[in-house]
Amino acid sequence: MRAVADARLSEVKERLQATRDYLLASLADPAAMARAPLRDRALAMGIVHDKLALESGKPTQHIAIVTRREVEEMDGLAERLAKALMEQSRRTASNSNDINSLGE
Numbered sequence: 001m002r003a004v005a006d007a008r009l010s011e012v013k014e015r016l017q018a019t020r021d022y023l024l025a026s027l028a029d030p031a032a033m034a035r036a037p038l039r040d041r042a043l044a045m046g047i048v049h050d051k052l053a054l055e056s057g058k059p060t061q062h063i064a065i066v067t068r069r070e071v072e073e074m075d076g077l078a079e080r081l082a083k084a085l086m087e088q089s090r091r092t093a094s095n096s097n098d099i100n101s102l103g104e
Contacts, residue, residue: 009055016052023048 023045026032032041050060 013052013055016048016055020045020048020052 023041026036026041027038027045053060
């Protein structure tokens with residue numbers, strides 16, 4: 001029974017791969033482009049791609065999870081960066097004033 005299911009899954013994957021390849025090729029085919037809107041063919045390719053990913057046990061979306069500690073670390077980094085930029089700006093302004101006073 002398991003062998004039959006595995007064989008069927010393999011067959012479905014092969015068909016999905018062939019369909020995806022056909023649709024991908026049609027995106028560059030001028031004759032196909034004239035017959036069907038690009039949006040429709042691109043949408044079909046995306047659906048086939050997602051189905052193939054599902055059948056292969058791969059994710060169809062990627063979600064980032066950020067911990068509270070990571071957020072706090074990013075906040076600290078942003079704060080240090082802001083202070084460094086303000087200090088650099090102050091130094092640049094001070095140097096500019098020094099240069100301007102030399103010309104007076």
